[in-house]
Amino acid sequence: MDRSVRSHxxxxxxxxxxxxxKKINSRKSAQAKAPREVGIGLVGAGFxxxxxxxxxxxxxxxxxxxxxxxxxxxASGHAKESNEFAAKWGVSKASPSxxxxxxxxxxxxxxxxVPNYLHAAVSIAALKAGKHVACEKPLANTIxxxxxxxxxxxxxxxxxxxxxxxxxxxxxxxSLMRELIHQGRLGRIRHIRxxxxxxxxxxxxxxxxxxxxALAGSGAHGDLNAHIVDMARFVTGDEIDQVCGAMEAQFIxxxxxxxASSKNxxxxxxxxxxxxxxxxxxxxxxxxxxxxxxxxxxASFEASRMATGNKNANRMEVNGEFGSVKFDFERMNELQxxxxxxxxxxxxxxxxxxxxxxxxxxxxxxxxxHVLGYEHAFISMAADICAVLxxxxxxxxxxxxxxxxxxxxxxxxxxxSAREQCWIRTDTI
Ligand code: SOE
Numbered sequence: 390m391d392r393s394v395r396s397h398x399x400x401x402x403x404x405x406x407x408x409x410x411k412k413i414n415s416r417k418s419a420q421a422k423a424p425r426e427v428g429i430g431l432v433g434a435g436f437x438x439x440x441x442x443x444x445x446x447x448x449x450x451x452x453x454x455x456x457x458x459x460x461x462x463x464a465s466g467h468a469k470e471s472n473e474f475a476a477k478w479g480v481s482k483a484s485p486s487x488x489x490x491x492x493x494x495x496x497x498x499x500x501x502x503v504p505n506y507l508h509a510a511v512s513i514a515a516l517k518a519g520k521h522v523a524c525e526k527p528l529a530n531t532i533x534x535x536x537x538x539x540x541x542x543x544x545x546x547x548x549x550x551x552x553x554x555x556x557x558x559x560x561x562x563x564s565l566m567r568e569l570i571h572q573g574r575l576g577r578i579r580h581i582r583x584x585x586x587x588x589x590x591x592x593x594x595x596x597x598x599x600x601x602x603a604l605a606g607s608g609a610h611g612d613l614n615a616h617i618v619d620m621a622r623f624v625t626g627d628e629i630d631q632v633c634g635a636m637e638a639q640f641i642x643x644x645x646x647x648x649a650s651s652k653n654x655x656x657x658x659x660x661x662x663x664x665x666x667x668x669x670x671x672x673x674x675x676x677x678x679x680x681x682x683x684x685x686x687x688a689s690f691e692a693s694r695m696a697t698g699n700k701n702a703n704r705m706e707v708n709g710e711f712g713s714v715k716f717d718f719e720r721m722n723e724l725q726x727x728x729x730x731x732x733x734x735x736x737x738x739x740x741x742x743x744x745x746x747x748x749x750x751x752x753x754x755x756x757x758x759h760v761l762g763y764e765h766a767f768i769s770m771a772a773d774i775c776a777v778l779x780x781x782x783x784x785x786x787x788x789x790x791x792x793x794x795x796x797x798x799x800x801x802x803x804x805x806s807a808r809e810q811c812w813i814r815t816d817t818i
Contacts, residue, residue, distance in 0.1 A: 575709025
């Protein structure tokens, strides 16, 4: 069947001796001694800094937490920005640098929400200092950095935990999708069809770190495919074994340069001025690939920042032998379900409004029918992290650095498949 599959070994500088993954797989999770409060040190004060600060603040209001979070410090790299952020979001203090923030004895968990190129340096330093780390996705800019992060997590002091902010896992509809699949309601899974489509990368959007390969690693691939690869693994509990048919596209080569007055990066909310100086864009605008799951299902992934008309269309459809489910983040409170076990005359797509207290996470918020938004999945994730740090269990599985490393292996396999136009087995990465 897979005679065309050939293993790849040249891209990765460091040899992946089988011992690495064995060590990664066999790690026993050690419990941290429950602290009374979890001091959060936020590194970054942009879009993600705000959504995380909000999540840490709201989590104890909606969840019963043994170890509630407290916003201890923020470091953004700019003193004025850090001070303003601290005052606005109720953070106790602004730290002059992330290095100082990590050393703060009151900081128990370092929350990494800076541009991707800093994920590895900040996370590894924090782990070495014995701090828990919650890092934004994608785990890192390169597979080598991602592996270093996974190894640093494994080598960290007993009880130190890592988390990666794959926020969409905690949309009630996505968690419900996972529960239905795990209960066997769909039977064997045959197809996964995943798309993450945005349109803010249009030509008039000025430059930002997100268009700089050295800072962002990649474009739509790391930013968006990271989410849907994680989601496919999360909802099915299956792993992606092989990748093929990958294709990356860069439609825009230059964008209006960032000026001091255009620094507020609103994901396309700004328009570039006529005659503005140009700066090279060095990332993909769209990235597509095919994959085969370990249990035999076939999958397709499509990410784009130039899919005009789609704002945040993170979509997934899963087809099994007894039924299908589909999700679209632009209608994030709904899960569509086709139950193929019903008599044919009763079959049809049903729209489940996932706001019943029996739906994952929904009962922590509002009465049935009072829908949730983008921020709620982050609030639920902050609560799950605190539950784990208090020695408990998350309501739905969380990704740690080792788990996110597996997602990064798939992303890397797709990059190699696109460049070399061939099949790549993810276990050769
Ligand atoms: C921009 O593409 C972005 O903010 C991503 O970086 C996030 O991860 C995603 O949730 C929304 O879109």
